[in-house]
Amino acid sequence: MNVLIVYAHPEPRSLNGALKDLAVRHLTARGHEVRVSDLYAMGWKAVADGADFLSHDSGERLTYVRASKDAFADGSQSPDIAAEQKQLLWADAVIFQFPLWWFSMPAILKGWIDRVYAYGFAYGVGVHEGERWGDRYGEGSLTGRRAMLSVTMGGRAPHYSDRGVNGALDDLLFPIQHGILFYPGMDVLPPFAAYQVDRLSEEQWPSVAESFKARMDGLFTDTPIPFRRQNGGHYDSQQVLKSGLGHGASGTRIHLVQPNEPEQLPVPLR
């Protein structure tokens, strides 16, 4: 299978660099083909602006969404954007390797998403008409692919538990896992999370490495997070969860199919 690692860390000898290298070695040894988008090494341009569109006239007012739509449709996107879209389409699974910086991804990775996720590629896909809100949340250009976050954190695990002061990790990662990965159709695996890593010693590394290897081994077999599919019959015409669903859940967890609920519900014919 084809695995793309999108890697965001400025220092090759970092812990994140070691995890990325381990993933490349381990997955390659298992017979997978692995490619890495090493954003710092590539000098990835993190800011979205008019230079992303070859035919944009810098004197004209920029409407990024419209420019993105036009450039994706007529092939006039900046070549670095088009190349990363190709990488995503090549991949059967995508691993995002990054340190948690201010409760989110490093800016260079956010800038990769902002620019690579073009209109017509990651959003604005499918029919938008009446009560149909396009192909998103479980359907889209990246359907059939798996995605997994591999995140290192300075904070301790209890701080990221349900009642932890930082907020639950699943909640903090919801905008990425649901809003960025599930949105264009990928199946999202639970994250690989390494806590309190600033104090990690060389002696502790082997146990982190073993846990990570186990997750690599489950990349194509582990059960994805059971996010509800937008067009799976769970939401009403205004994309609000239907009454009768989600009881016992609150916050972002309401968007997970609950154990007593079917994955697919009848969708009214239009």
Ligand SMILES: Cc1cc2nc3c(=O)[nH]c(=O)nc-3n(C[C@H](O)[C@H](O)[C@H](O)COP(=O)(O)OP(=O)(O)OC[C@H]3O[C@@H](n4cnc5c(N)ncnc54)[C@H](O)[C@@H]3O)c2cc1C
């Ligand atoms: C701007 C910023 C914002 C941050 N925000 C948050 C936040 O919101 N929440 C939070 O929890 N944390 C936060 N942090 C902390 C951050 O998440 C950690 O510093 C980061 O995850 C550490 O990963 P690293 O790859 O940079 O580790 P490194 O600094 O490279 O390594 C960490 C430790 O691992 C050791 N190590 C053991 N084995 C190896 C090996 N094989 N290879 C390399 N190193 C090894 C190193 O010796 C070192 O002691 C933030 C840090 C910054 C700089």
